[in-house]
Amino acid sequence: MKIQSKADLEKINREYSSRLYYPDTTKVLVGMASCGIAAGGKAALEKAMQDFPGGNGVSIRQTGCLGFCEVEPLVEIAATGKPRVIYQKITEDKIGDVINSYLENNFKKTKWILGQVRDPRSVMEDHLENPLSKVEPLEKIPFLEDTPFYNNQVKIALRNCGYIDPDSIEEYIARGGYFAFLRALFDHKPEEIIQIITDSGLRGRGGGGFSAGKKWATCARHHGDRYIICNADEGDPGAYMDRSILEGDPHSVLEGMLIAAVAIGSSQGFMYVRNEYPLAVKRLVTAIKQAESYGLLGENIAGTDFSFNIKISTGAGAFVCGESTALMASLEGKVGRPRAKYVHTVEKGFRQNPSNLNNVETFANVPAIVSKGAEWYAGMGTEGSKGTKVFSLVGKITNTGLVEVPMGTTLRNIIFDIGGGVLKKKKFKAVQTGGPSGGCIPEQYLDLGVDFDELTKIGSIMGSGGMIVMDQDTCMVDIARYFLDFLEEESCGQCNPCREGIKRMLEILTAICEGNGKEGDVELLEELGDMVAKASLCGLGTSAPNPVVTTINYFRHEYDAHIKDKKCRAGVCKNLYYYEIDAEACTGCRVCARKCPQDAITGEKKEVHQLDQDLCIKCSICYEACKFNAVIIK
Amino acid sequence: MNQVSPPTAEQCVDVAIDYMELDKIIEEEFGTDKENLIMILQAIQRRYNYLPQPTLKYLAEKIGVAYSQIYGVGTFYSTFSLEPKGRNIISICLGTACHVRGGERVRERIIDTLNLNGKHTTGDMRFTLEGVRCIGCCSLGPVIKVNEDVHGRIGSDEVEKVLEKYE
Numbered sequence: 001m002k003i004q005s006k007a008d009l010e011k012i013n014r015e016y017s018s019r020l021y022y023p024d025t026t027k028v029l030v031g032m033a034s035c036g037i038a039a040g041g042k043a044a045l046e047k048a049m050q051d052f053p054g055g056n057g058v059s060i061r062q063t064g065c066l067g068f069c070e071v072e073p074l075v076e077i078a079a080t081g082k083p084r085v086i087y088q089k090i091t092e093d094k095i096g097d098v099i100n101s102y103l104e105n106n107f108k109k110t111k112w113i114l115g116q117v118r119d120p121r122s123v124m125e126d127h128l129e130n131p132l133s134k135v136e137p138l139e140k141i142p143f144l145e146d147t148p149f150y151n152n153q154v155k156i157a158l159r160n161c162g163y164i165d166p167d168s169i170e171e172y173i174a175r176g177g178y179f180a181f182l183r184a185l186f187d188h189k190p191e192e193i194i195q196i197i198t199d200s201g202l203r204g205r206g207g208g209g210f211s212a213g214k215k216w217a218t219c220a221r222h223h224g225d226r227y228i229i230c231n232a233d234e235g236d237p238g239a240y241m242d243r244s245i246l247e248g249d250p251h252s253v254l255e256g257m258l259i260a261a262v263a264i265g266s267s268q269g270f271m272y273v274r275n276e277y278p279l280a281v282k283r284l285v286t287a288i289k290q291a292e293s294y295g296l297l298g299e300n301i302a303g304t305d306f307s308f309n310i311k312i313s314t315g316a317g318a319f320v321c322g323e324s325t326a327l328m329a330s331l332e333g334k335v336g337r338p339r340a341k342y343v344h345t346v347e348k349g350f351r352q353n354p355s356n357l358n359n360v361e362t363f364a365n366v367p368a369i370v371s372k373g374a375e376w377y378a379g380m381g382t383e384g385s386k387g388t389k390v391f392s393l394v395g396k397i398t399n400t401g402l403v404e405v406p407m408g409t410t411l412r413n414i415i416f417d418i419g420g421g422v423l424k425k426k427k428f429k430a431v432q433t434g435g436p437s438g439g440c441i442p443e444q445y446l447d448l449g450v451d452f453d454e455l456t457k458i459g460s461i462m463g464s465g466g467m468i469v470m471d472q473d474t475c476m477v478d479i480a481r482y483f484l485d486f487l488e489e490e491s492c493g494q495c496n497p498c499r500e501g502i503k504r505m506l507e508i509l510t511a512i513c514e515g516n517g518k519e520g521d522v523e524l525l526e527e528l529g530d531m532v533a534k535a536s537l538c539g540l541g542t543s544a545p546n547p548v549v550t551t552i553n554y555f556r557h558e559y560d561a562h563i564k565d566k567k568c569r570a571g572v573c574k575n576l577y578y579y580e581i582d583a584e585a586c587t588g589c590r591v592c593a594r595k596c597p598q599d600a601i602t603g604e605k606k607e608v609h610q611l612d613q614d615l616c617i618k619c620s621i622c623y624e625a626c627k628f629n630a631v632i633i634k
Numbered sequence: 635m636n637q638v639s640p641p642t643a644e645q646c647v648d649v650a651i652d653y654m655e656l657d658k659i660i661e662e663e664f665g666t667d668k669e670n671l672i673m674i675l676q677a678i679q680r681r682y683n684y685l686p687q688p689t690l691k692y693l694a695e696k697i698g699v700a701y702s703q704i705y706g707v708g709t710f711y712s713t714f715s716l717e718p719k720g721r722n723i724i725s726i727c728l729g730t731a732c733h734v735r736g737g738e739r740v741r742e743r744i745i746d747t748l749n750l751n752g753k754h755t756t757g758d759m760r761f762t763l764e765g766v767r768c769i770g771c772c773s774l775g776p777v778i779k780v781n782e783d784v785h786g787r788i789g790s791d792e793v794e795k796v797l798e799k800y801e
Contacts, residue, residue, distance in 0.1 A: 039786065240768070313672070316675070395735070396734055621791045
């Protein structure tokens with residue numbers, strides 16, 4: 001069926017909305033994003049399908065990621081008239097029992113349950129009645145929306161992730177999908193759409209933070225075959241919000257691109273997806289085919305003269321291709337080297353034509369903004385940064401996951417309330433934002449409200465939203481070295497300051513980490529960093545010194561300890577520490593001795609153990625294994 | 635970018651190229667559109683596990699792109715390899731989240747266990763070790779991927795046991 005009008009869309013919406021919220025079976029939704037699959041979700045899904053092959057009132061479906069990666073695989077079970085319950089850490093050995101207990105209305109095994117859903121509606125559906133309003137909630141089971149991980153979140157870009165089957169366009173439509181596009185197509189002039197996006201204050205979520213509306217307006221002014229390009233080359237290590245959106249709700253991105261195409265006047269779109277995301281590509285291919293079959297992509301969409309096609313291209317592993325000009329070169333099948341932007345890509349980009357590039361998350365926000373209005377979106381966030389932002393909260397954090405919070409939420413709120421604080425209750429040292437172009441933020445700034453401008457003020461950047469928490473066992477000099485190592489490898493090599501500057505900085509940092517640091521090295525790093533930042537061609541180089549500069553600014557004492565005392569107190573730089581067994585804390589349990597691959601630890605049971613420094617390779621297995629903190633870093 | 639040394643003469647003659655099949659890979663999915671170069675190279679690598687030099691020369695003529703440019707693309711992007719890879723590919727995640735959770739130590743254990751000594755592939759072609767920058771499974775860090783299997787929360791002491799399973 002080809003959708004020709006809003007009435008057609010409404011018909012699908014009504015039919016599938018009732019199936020979504022009032023199913024005639026007990027619906028088991030298994031989280032099947034990459035993270036869920038890796039944690040055992042696929043095996044659980046297959047086991048459930050085997051145990052409940054259909055016909056007995058149970059249907060097994062896949063869904064995207066609910067964001068709480070720490071407790072994956074997540075399974076949600078729902079039936080009409082019954083509470084919707086989210087179960088945590090449900091591997092294949094448990095899923096059968098979990099489904100049976102739900103069928104028997106037995107909710108006694110509370111450790112399996114993460115929470116019950118109070119309201120499954122998305123932000124696009126507040127005109128509907130809450131499908132659970134007449135359902136008696138379970139006693140003693142918390143509402144998911146009240147749990148610390150979720151209660152500060154506002155889901156706009158992630159509105160459908162974990163609620164719908166990503167391979168079903170009908171479920172996307174059921175949650176209000178494609179209505180914003182039809183509204184843009186039938187009810188608005190292109191300028192009006194651009195105005196809505198401009199007024200909403202939406203800024204590019206890929207890291208640049210440029211006003212999306214302004215970008216669209218500039219692109220629309222230039223003549224030629226205009227292109228809409230979606231940047232899904234999510235290269236920042238530790239950031240995976242785009243992957244999660246593409247895997248959990250691919251249609252939201254397609255709809256965002258369609259709206260942009262109407263606004264700017266484009267008939268061809270491209271998705272440039274990172275090679276490491278095969279599942280995202282697979283789901284996008286399915287989504288595009290479905291949209292085509294409904295006539296939402298292709299020629300003469302909804303009976304109008306508007307046509308739009310989307311082609312998927314995959315990257316081949318080059319961080320620099322996240323930069324707009326490099327990405328476009330790569331799309332043309334060439335080596336992904338950036339060019340100077342005297343002429344912006346909105347004027348001359350892909351194939352020398354006006355090209356509008358936005359990031360996945362930016363596009364995912366667009367349908368919600370068009371649907372609910374600029375004012376609604378601009379009502380959230382801070383003065384200069386509106387709406388919400390998705391962060392991937394990773395590293396040494398208790399609750400690893402994807403969180404979407406209004407701009408301006410404090411780091412402390414994100415890390416300690418939502419994230420549950422530092423892993424194993426260790427001491428917080430820093431949080432790194434913005435990927436390799438960002439910086440390390442120390443404890444003193446934890447009460448800072450996170451937005452584009454505030455993070456820039458303290459030397460870091462928002463970037464694409466990676467937030468890597470670091471604890472007492474993280475060496476800040478090593479982190480600076482790590483990022484430069486990354487950037488040295490990923491530098492495209494065409495401009496001197498970046499190619500040579502980063503290499504020299506890396507040499508100095510490596511020397512410091514190996515115990516060969518000299519007085520004056522820090523000052524030299526600062527001088528080189530200043531040059532690289534000022535003289536490099538593209539963003540990769542100009543922001544490359546950020547991790548070094550911020551660690552020097554906030555953790556200078558660690559550099560000094562490495563250079564002057566030849567000590568790495570975090571126990572990371574191998575030449576600068578050794579392990580010792582604390583005779584007072586050692587209980588003689590032999591755990592470390594059994595695990596040591598070098599047989600470097602000796603000692604009888606219940607007697608203090610000895611560590612032979614000559615045999616020790618500092619693999620840290622004993623340090624991690626000891627429950628009594630008896631293996632100490634010296 | 636990644637440093638790739640040109641394949642040796644032996645490596646090039648080792649692999650038998652079925653040009654009819656190669657034609658199919660190039661034409662059926664991608665046409666001879668130059669813009670599809672990267673995806674064609676990915677398809678060739680999926681088939682042969684690496685980019686055999688003769689296929690690149692053939693491709694250059696087929697789609698009308700200079701061999702030097704294809705070589706440039708093949709060495710610029712880190713997923714391409716001009717050398718044959720082992721039967722099992724170990725991808726160790728070197729993303730920041732895995733790094734702070736001890737990914738580097740896991741890598742060292744793998745290098746030690748497989749006696750890699752600066753090489754990427756074991757002498758018996760059983761394993762190739764590659765570093766990848768974040769596969770987006772940060773909650774499971776440190777993570778290694780062997781072929782398509784993700785092994786999460788892997789400790790240095792578990793490396794040997796995990797690798798045993800792959801022949």
